[in-house]
Amino acid sequence: MAILYAAEAEEAAQWRESLLALDSQLDIRQWPEWGAAEEIDFVIVGGKAPGDLSVFPRLRAIQSTWAGVNHLLRSPGLPAGVPIARMVDRGLTTSMSEFVAYHVLDELREGPMLRAAQAKGEWPATMPRQAVSITVGILGLGTLGSDIARKLSDLGFAVRGWSRSPKDVGPKIRSFAGSDSLPDFCHGLDILVCLLPLTAETEGLLDARLFALLGDGTVLINAARGAHLVEPDLLAALASGRIRRAVLDVFRTEPLPSDHPFWRHPGIIVSPHVAAITRAGTGAEDIYGNYRRALAGERLLNQVDPKKGY
Numbered sequence: 204m205a206i207l208y209a210a211e212a213e214e215a216a217q218w219r220e221s222l223l224a225l226d227s228q229l230d231i232r233q234w235p236e237w238g239a240a241e242e243i244d245f246v247i248v249g250g251k252a253p254g255d256l257s258v259f260p261r262l263r264a265i266q267s268t269w270a271g272v273n274h275l276l277r278s279p280g281l282p283a284g285v286p287i288a289r290m291v292d293r294g295l296t297t298s299m300s301e302f303v304a305y306h307v308l309d310e311l312r313e314g315p316m317l318r319a320a321q322a323k324g325e326w327p328a329t330m331p332r333q334a335v336s337i338t339v340g341i342l343g344l345g346t347l348g349s350d351i352a353r354k355l356s357d358l359g360f361a362v363r364g365w366s367r368s369p370k371d372v373g374p375k376i377r378s379f380a381g382s383d384s385l386p387d388f389c390h391g392l393d394i395l396v397c398l399l400p401l402t403a404e405t406e407g408l409l410d411a412r413l414f415a416l417l418g419d420g421t422v423l424i425n426a427a428r429g430a431h432l433v434e435p436d437l438l439a440a441l442a443s444g445r446i447r448r449a450v451l452d453v454f455r456t457e458p459l460p461s462d463h464p465f466w467r468h469p470g471i472i473v474s475p476h477v478a479a480i481t482r483a484g485t486g487a488e489d490i491y492g493n494y495r496r497a498l499a500g501e502r503l504l505n506q507v508d509p510k511k512g513y
Contacts, residue, residue: 205242206494207259209234210249210268214483218247218268221487229494245494248275255280264288264497266490268481270295270347271428272507273401288493288503289513291346294485300351302426302478303396306450307339307355310394310422315448334359340392342408343399343427344370344378345513347479351398352376363388367404389416394424400513401428411436420447426478429454434465441470452478 206222206229208215219231230242234253237243243259247266251274256262258280265287267275272289275281309315312331320327339355341348344366356362356375363377364370365388370378379388389395395417399405409425410433423446425432434455440446451465452474465471493503507513 204244204498205230205232205238206245206247207232207234207237207243208247209253209256210247214268217483218487218490221483222491225487225491245497247490250274252278252280256285257282263500264493264503266290266493266503268486268490270479270481271401271513273428273430273512276507276509276512286497286503287507287509288505289507290481290486290489291505292481292486292489294482295479296347296350299347299398299426299479300354302452302474303351303398303424304354304358306424306472307337307360307394307396308358310448311337311360335361337361337393338363338391339394339396340365340388342395342397344372345398345400348396348398351396363392385413386416389413390418392417392421394422397423397425397427397431399427399431400511401430402512406430407433409433409437411439414440414445417445419444421445422447423449425449426452429457438464438468441468446470448472450474452476 208218208231215233222229222231232238240259241261244261244263245266246256246262247268250269256265262282262285265285267287267289270290272287275287311334313329316327338361341352341362341364344352344364348364349372352362352364352372356373363379364372365379365385367380369380372378397409399408409431414436437446437449441449448470450472453476457476459465459473465473489504496503
């Protein structure tokens with residue numbers, strides 16, 4: 204029985220070290236030096252499979268180190284019927300909540316205005332708003348979205364969430380579900396945060412139609428996937444003032460090309476896909492737990508439904 208690490212080579216050493224700290228008897232191999240294909244029971248991958256995984260006849264499970272698995276599900280050579288798990292570890296959840304909370308608090312405390320004033324040598328007379336007067340809407344109430352919704356609510360913000368199906372996140376958080384509820388969800392938002400999984404239904408959701416549901420001056424934070432956003436529609440919404448500022452951590456093409464208009468747009472903050480990073484020190488426990496579940500024939504933690512895409 205062996206585990207094959209088939210993801211980013213520069214991260215292999217830290218994952219190997221963290222997994223062996225949990226079980227020193229593990230046989231961990233590195234792609235493409237896997238030895239006998241029939242000895243591989245469990246494969247760890249990153250955003251997508253590096254090659255044909257159907258060559259492993261005894262493969263019991265595939266574990267992604269990414270929270271999103273849309274690229275993996277589109278990879279050629281995925282063996283039929285082999286369960287796939289995505290990564291939702293406590294370190295990734297914490298870092299995503301830190302990222303979103305930072306930018307929401309920056310808006311609350313008028314960070315962009317203060318930085319602009321400093322650049323001009325000005326001393327502005329300002330009175331920041333109270334958190335309770337700012338409504339934050341979160342698209343996606345999975346593990347990540349629910350965590351940040353609760354934390355922002357604890358900070359005093361008015362928080363609402365939207366998801367595919369109804370979710371009970373907390374007594375102070377309004378929950379909306381289904382496409383018919385999007386207009387009510389969007390009405391009156393000050394900040395819109397996208398943390399949705401990327402599926403056929405959610406691709407391109409951040410478009411002119413959705414922006415038209417928002418009030419003028421809304422702030423957009425997209426830390427989900429680049430394909431959620433229709434880029435020309437965002438530029439048009441910024442020009443019209445419907446979107447006042449956008450914080451983007453994910454893009455359709457990564458790295459973002461140097462000639463892309465987002466780099467130099469005064470209303471856009473570009474972040475290089477670092478909002479939430481899986482760290483071996485925390486993620487290894489979940490991976491090892493899924494390895495033991497796979498050997499026992501049990502359902503995996505955070506097992507993906509291929510029909511839903513998450």
